Amino acid sequence: MPVDYTWTVPTTLTEETLVNKEFLNAQLSENMRYLFSRPRDVVSVRTGAGSETTSNTTFTAVNVNLFRLNITVQRQTDLIFRFIGVTSQTSNNYGETMFDIYHSNLDKYISSLTATPLTNGISRSGIRYSNTTRISQAISVIYEDVPIGDHIFDLHWADDGSGGVSTLHYDALAQFSVGET
Amino acid sequence: MVWTIPKEYNHTNVVNTAPLNKYLADNINYLVARPSNILTRVLTNDITVNSGVPVLVSPSLSVGLTTTHECDLLYSAIFAVQEGNETTSPTIVFDVLWGDIYLSSLTDTNLDYGCAVAGENLGLNVERHISIDVVIPKVSVGSHYFNLVGWSTTGSSVTFLSNSFHQFSLKEI
Numbered sequence: 471m472p473v474d475y476t477w478t479v480p481t482t483l484t485e486e487t488l489v490n491k492e493f494l495n496a497q498l499s500e501n502m503r504y505l506f507s508r509p510r511d512v513v514s515v516r517t518g519a520g521s522e523t524t525s526n527t528t529f530t531a532v533n534v535n536l537f538r539l540n541i542t543v544q545r546q547t548d549l550i551f552r553f554i555g556v557t558s559q560t561s562n563n564y565g566e567t568m569f570d571i572y573h574s575n576l577d578k579y580i581s582s583l584t585a586t587p588l589t590n591g592i593s594r595s596g597i598r599y600s601n602t603t604r605i606s607q608a609i610s611v612i613y614e615d616v617p618i619g620d621h622i623f624d625l626h627w628a629d630d631g632s633g634g635v636s637t638l639h640y641d642a643l644a645q646f647s648v649g650e651t
Numbered sequence: 652m653v654w655t656i657p658k659e660y661n662h663t664n665v666v667n668t669a670p671l672n673k674y675l676a677d678n679i680n681y682l683v684a685r686p687s688n689i690l691t692r693v694l695t696n697d698i699t700v701n702s703g704v705p706v707l708v709s710p711s712l713s714v715g716l717t718t719t720h721e722c723d724l725l726y727s728a729i730f731a732v733q734e735g736n737e738t739t740s741p742t743i744v745f746d747v748l749w750g751d752i753y754l755s756s757l758t759d760t761n762l763d764y765g766c767a768v769a770g771e772n773l774g775l776n777v778e779r780h781i782s783i784d785v786v787i788p789k790v791s792v793g794s795h796y797f798n799l800v801g802w803s804t805t806g807s808s809v810t811f812l813s814n815s816f817h818q819f820s821l822k823e824i
Contacts, residue, residue, distance in 0.1 A: 489666070490662075491660040491661055491662055491664065494660040494664075494666065495659060495660050498657065498660075498674060498675060499657035499658060499659060499660065499674070500657075502657040502674070502678050502679075502682070503656075503657055505682045506654065506682065506720075506722075507722075508824075510723065510786075510788075510824070512786045512788055516755065516756050516757060516762065518756065518762050518763070552784045552786065554766065554767070554782075554783060554784060554785065556764050556767070556768050604742060604764060604768045605768065606767040606768050606769070606781060606782070606783075608767070608781075608782040608783065608784065610782075610784055639764060641762050641763040641764050642755065642762055642763070642764035642765060642766065642767075642768065643754065643755040643756075643762060643765070643766045643785065645785060645786065647786045649786075649824060
């Protein structure tokens with residue numbers, strides 16, 4: 471996402487500080503605009519048809535063309551991620567789907583803060599006894615102390631390997647977002 | 652508090668108490684407590700929905716907010732439901748009506764599985780918590796009301812229990 475407004479670290483005023491228009495525009499107006507419209511990226515799939523599937527038991531991107539977030543961090547900050555979607559399993563016994571968020575440019579997962587995700591990612595949930603069962607997935611997670619710079623985040627997922635295939639359906643809203651907390 | 656779009660300063664601006672109060676004090680106060688509406692509902696009685704098409708769950712579970720500037724909103728809902736029939740393997744679907752449009756589709760026709768589902772084979776009297784967080788970018792100025800709607804794709808009722816926690820909120824972000 472392009473930067474809408476520039477954040478300038480507020481100055482501690484002294485008697486020698488010159489409060490001119492440049493000072494007021496940067497320290498007051500631009501910083502206020504930044505705080506009103508803080509950096510955010512949102513991707514939503516509302517096609518009403520289609521789906522993604524995986525039987526991979528290691529975490530891979532759901533779809534980098536649809537579920538990739540870009541955000542520019544201008545000061546070290548915390549970010550909050552949200553994801554909602556509806557999944558199912560093709561297995562007629564049981565099955566679970568795991569989700570994680572991959573910090574692409576720093577090669578680490580939010581679940582572990584390393585290049586190797588936790589076994590169950592950020593969330594793991596499923597349902598038993600029906601191959602048409604659908605279940606809501608809802609993730610809200612805070613990622614602390616993100617450094618200054620441009621950042622790329624991909625939604626990753628994995629199947630539990632119980633014999634079925636995890637499916638993310640587009641006949642329900644799927645939304646993935648990031649923003650400063 | 653009132654938000655005023657920050658001005659561009661030039662050499663001729665006089666910075667006295669009025670603009671400082673307006674552009675500094677009022678705006679900071681606005682940003683530190685941005686408009687929100689949080690509805691934590693304790694139901695007097697159970698609410699049961701029994702419909703094959705989207706219907707308003709209850710006006711008491713609707714939440715509204717008036718925006719004074721174009722902004723992003725976060726709609727959040729957490730509620731608990733109980734399936735009314737285990738033999739028909741129903742799927743209970745939830746969506747949110749924002750005026751005449753559904754959050755699932757941003758049109759006046761909902762997506763088949765809305766924003767959230769309570770899956771099949773929950774089992775009779777099994778309770779499930781549902782969480783919905785949807786970011787709505789660039790909401791225009793005005794009053795906005797968001798109404799939870801629900802239905803079953805396969806024929807069943809769903810009940811919102813009076814002894815469970817139900818919260819609905821809107822917040823500028």
